[in-house]
Amino acid sequence: MKPSFNRRSFMKVAGVSIGVGALYQIVPTWGKGKEGQEMARLLGKANGEPVSPFSFVQLSDTHVGFNGPPDPLGTKAFELAVEKVNQLSEKPELVLFTGDLTHDSEDPDEHASRMKLFQKISSRLNVAKIKHVPGEHDAGLDGGKLFREFFGETSYSFDHRGIHFIALDNVSRAKPEVGEEQRAWLKKDVARFSKTSPIVVFTHRPLFDLKPEWEWFTSDGDEVMNVLAPFENVTVLYGHIHRQNTQKLGNATHYAARSLIFAFPDPESGSEKKPIPFDKDQPFKNLGIRQISGKEQHSVSPGSLSINDVELTVREYAGTAGIQQILKEGVSL
Amino acid sequence: MKSFLKSPLSLLVAAGMILSGVVRTHATDTPREVVVTAKRFEFTPKQITLKKGETVTLKLTSEDVTHGFFVRPLKIDTEIVPGKTTEVTITPQATGKFTTICDHFCGVGHGNMMMTIIVEE
Numbered sequence: 001m002k003p004s005f006n007r008r009s010f011m012k013v014a015g016v017s018i019g020v021g022a023l024y025q026i027v028p029t030w031g032k033g034k035e036g037q038e039m040a041r042l043l044g045k046a047n048g049e050p051v052s053p054f055s056f057v058q059l060s061d062t063h064v065g066f067n068g069p070p071d072p073l074g075t076k077a078f079e080l081a082v083e084k085v086n087q088l089s090e091k092p093e094l095v096l097f098t099g100d101l102t103h104d105s106e107d108p109d110e111h112a113s114r115m116k117l118f119q120k121i122s123s124r125l126n127v128a129k130i131k132h133v134p135g136e137h138d139a140g141l142d143g144g145k146l147f148r149e150f151f152g153e154t155s156y157s158f159d160h161r162g163i164h165f166i167a168l169d170n171v172s173r174a175k176p177e178v179g180e181e182q183r184a185w186l187k188k189d190v191a192r193f194s195k196t197s198p199i200v201v202f203t204h205r206p207l208f209d210l211k212p213e214w215e216w217f218t219s220d221g222d223e224v225m226n227v228l229a230p231f232e233n234v235t236v237l238y239g240h241i242h243r244q245n246t247q248k249l250g251n252a253t254h255y256a257a258r259s260l261i262f263a264f265p266d267p268e269s270g271s272e273k274k275p276i277p278f279d280k281d282q283p284f285k286n287l288g289i290r291q292i293s294g295k296e297q298h299s300v301s302p303g304s305l306s307i308n309d310v311e312l313t314v315r316e317y318a319g320t321a322g323i324q325q326i327l328k329e330g331v332s333l
Numbered sequence: 334m335k336s337f338l339k340s341p342l343s344l345l346v347a348a349g350m351i352l353s354g355v356v357r358t359h360a361t362d363t364p365r366e367v368v369v370t371a372k373r374f375e376f377t378p379k380q381i382t383l384k385k386g387e388t389v390t391l392k393l394t395s396e397d398v399t400h401g402f403f404v405r406p407l408k409i410d411t412e413i414v415p416g417k418t419t420e421v422t423i424t425p426q427a428t429g430k431f432t433t434i435c436d437h438f439c440g441v442g443h444g445n446m447m448m449t450i451i452v453e454e
Contacts, residue, residue, distance in 0.1 A: 104441055140438030174438045175401060212405045213432040215444065219410070273444070 024056050024237075026163060026198075044162070051162035051198060056094035057085050057127075058202070060239030061259035063137065064121070065114035066103035070262035070275035077260040078121055086126045094160060095127045098239035098257060099135025099171065099204030101151075108146065115150045129160070135204040135240060136171040144172035155182055157189050164193060168203040170218045176205050177219045187227050198233040205240045206256065208249055211267040216241050225252060241267075242275075364388040364422055371413050371435065372396040374442030380449040385428050393419040401437035404450060412437055425452040 044050030062078040071077075085092065102114040115138075122130060134147045134154050144154045154169035166189065170178045178186075190199065201207070207221035218224070228234045234252035242259035243266070262275035367389055370377045383389050393402055395413040402421070403410050406429065413419050435446040 106440065136438045136443070137441075140443070141440065171438070174399070176436055209405075212403075213434060213447075215434055215436055219436075 024058065026051060026054055026056070026161070048193075048197070049159065049162040054093045054161050055088075055090050056096065056160075057088075057092045058096045058098060058237050058255075058257045059085075059260065060098040060257040061100040061135065061242055061261060062097070062118060062121075063100055063103040063259070063261040064118040065105060065110070066261055069278065071278050073261075075117070075121060079124075081260055082121060082124045086124070092127055094129045094131065095122075095125055096165075096202045096237060097122070097130070097132045098202050098237055099133050100137045100239060100259075101132060101135070102138050104137040104141055108142070111146055112150075115146060119150065131158075131165070131167060131202070133167045133169060133203055134171050136174075136176075139169070139172040140174050143174070144169065147172075155185070162198065164190070164197055164199045166190075166199065166201045168201055168207075168224065170203050170205045170207070170221075175219065176215060176217060178224050179220070183220065183223055183227060186224065190227065190231065193231070195230055195232055197231065198235075199228065199231050200235045200237065201228070202237040204238060206238050206245075206254060207236055208247065208254060210241065210245065210247070214241075214264075214267060214273045216267065225250065228252060364390045366390050366392055368392045368394075369402075369448070370394050370396060371400040371402070371446075373398065373400075373439050374435075374446040376433070376435075376446065376448035378448070380451065382451045382453060383423075383425055385425055385452050385454055388422060388424040391421045391423070393421065398439050399437050400435045400439055400446070402433060403436040404431050404433040406431050407450065407452075409433070410436070428452045428454055 041050070059078075059081055062075070064075055064078065067074045085095065101118045102111065105111040105114065132147075132151045134144055134151075138144075139147045139154060147154060153167075154172050155167050157164060157166045159165070166186065168178055168186070169182065170176060173179050193199070203218075205218050206216055207218050207224055209221070210216040229250060232251050236252055236254040238254065238256050239259065241256050242262065242264040243256065244258055245254075245256040247254045262278065264273065265271035265276055267273075365387065367381055367383075369381070369391055371393065372395065391402075391409075393411070393413045394417075395415045397415060399415065400413045401411070402413055402419070406427070407423055407425060409421055409423065411419055411421055429452055431450045431452070433448050433450055435443060439446065
């Protein structure tokens with residue numbers, strides 16, 4: 001029997017800049033009524049678990065240990081980010097760090113002390129689940145050895161409230177690549193899911209050619225995305241570029257979060273790849289430390305659940321439908 | 334004509350041409366060589382100029398650690414391993430100014446390790 005629902009997103013990812021990272025709210029957009037319950041049941045049956053509302057935060061590029069002219073504030077923005085996340089009115093259930101947790105050091109002991117400092121600061125997050133992927137500054141010199149000692153495997157997956165999260169490592173091989181072995185693992189990892197299952201990939205470098213001459217790419221990114229191509233609802237979260245960016249490519253939407261250290265300019269501006277100069281009068285200018293106030297507000301469409309959108313005293317950058325769970329007419333679940 | 338080619342005279346003429354350098358098959362087929370050295374966190378020279386349609390062999394060496402040598406528009410993506418010369422032969426088909434980067438992470442200044450390849454008419 002064909003579902004009687006309208007063709008629309010069944011879930012919405014509201015990516016909101018909180019000035020220090022990105023807040024994503026996963027909210028099913030079907031209603032609480034009989035129709036909505038039926039949709040939840042069908043999707044739950046197809047995907048193993050129905051998606052239920054929750055929010056999570058992405059933080060990126062903290063570069064603990066960096067202290068130089070482009071940004072002499074060290075860990076100040078990171079520490080402020082932790083405070084901001086703890087102050088969010090809707091408590092996130094998960095924080096994802098998308099790499100470059102630390103700035104690399106030639107001295108392994110010094111690098112280890114930077115990882116310890118990262119852990120010390122991030123442990124202040126009042127969040128139940130914290131997950132990490134490495135950036136090249138964490139894992140590029142030693143193949144991820146030190147990162148594994150502190151944070152565990154560099155690629156893995158887990159499920160949370162009906163969403164399948166995949167951590168992909170595109171830095172530990174020193175080159176910007178995921179590699180054959182990890183791609184084979186990815187293929188196996190997603191094999192058990194239906195095409196409508198929502199998938200969130202988090203990684204460090206962009207999985208597409210954003211700006212190859214700035215090393216803003218992953219050489220086998222196309223092959224990775226080909227593995228994910230059959231899935232209708234793929235969201236990729238990444239860091240590395242120290243600025244916000246959103247790209248919709250095929251079924252996937254790719255979001256880059258701001259960094260917590262110096263920002264890079266817009267690659268389309270014709271600028272050189274140099275950090276935006278530090279402004280001592282506005283020390284967090286391009287990191288965008290801004291206050292937010294969040295409260296429940298409007299419904300998305302008749303018969304749907306309320307969306308706990310953050311009231312935008314800050315700019316919403318990701319828009320909607322980062323994950324698009326589309327019920328196509330004529331498709332039975 | 335056939336008889337000329339088979340004659341001792343023809344052999345002498347051919348030998349003379351080779352000895353006088355008129356026939357330089359090997360020399361004309363050998364691409365120009367351009368040497369590029371990598372070390373953390375720079376390439377030397379910082380810029381090279383090539384001609385469109387000219388076949389050139391880039392001879393790449395590293396003075397310290399493994400580096401990458403990557404320039405997508407020229408279809409070059411290779412590694413420069415210390416102690417060995419990496420050769421890349423290219424025939425650029427388009428003019429332009431192409432940024433070449435190290436894409437093998439080599440340390441704190443890695444992100445700024447780049448050089449320019451200019452291809453002229």
